[in-house]
Amino acid sequence: MKIHQQCKYCKKEIQGRIDKKYCNLHCKSAYQYQISKEQPQRFYNIVDNQLKLNRKILKEFNKGGKVTVRTELVNELGFDSNFFTHYWKNQKGEVYLFVYEYGFLKIKEHNNEKYVLVLWQDYMKFNKSKTVK
Structure with a gap:
């Protein structure tokens, strides 16, 4: 049984490891930047x-x-x-x-x-x- 994962940022299907959350480093960085902008400034x-x-x-x-x-x-x-x-x-x-x-x-x-x-x-x-x- 194959599990299909989606990138947390661009929502594209991820190839590779089952625990992978992002399709590439750009998406990982962009997602973390987006989350930090949504939080109130400390x-x-x-x-x-x-x-x-x-x-x-x-x-x-x-x-x-x-x-x-x-x-x-x-x-x-x-x-x-x-x-x-x-x-x-x-x-x-x-x-x-x-x-x-x-x-x-x-x-x-x-x-x-x-x-x-x-x-x-x-x-x-x-x-x-x-x-x-």
Whole structure:
């Protein structure tokens, strides 16, 4: 008795092993992609994607190590300051938020909101014995 299997993606008859679910690797990949698109996006993916976008934007604008840019300029590109990986507090008490190695500090200059963009430096190393509050 011959059992006829159908490909889970294209529905064509499958030749070969009895436990085979797809007719080829393309159908297997396409089916798994289709299933993943039907599921709601996981919180981890949302956060990870926003961090990646934030880092890309900060990297694009900060070519020289320290630069000031208008907030609306980066926000228009999808930057969201609520997503960052860590922070650093300088001696003046200013708190720079970082997305990996790219940091930003929100300031107001001539009634315009801006970000001071910086690059992580060795002197900013994490100090485990001192907690910043």
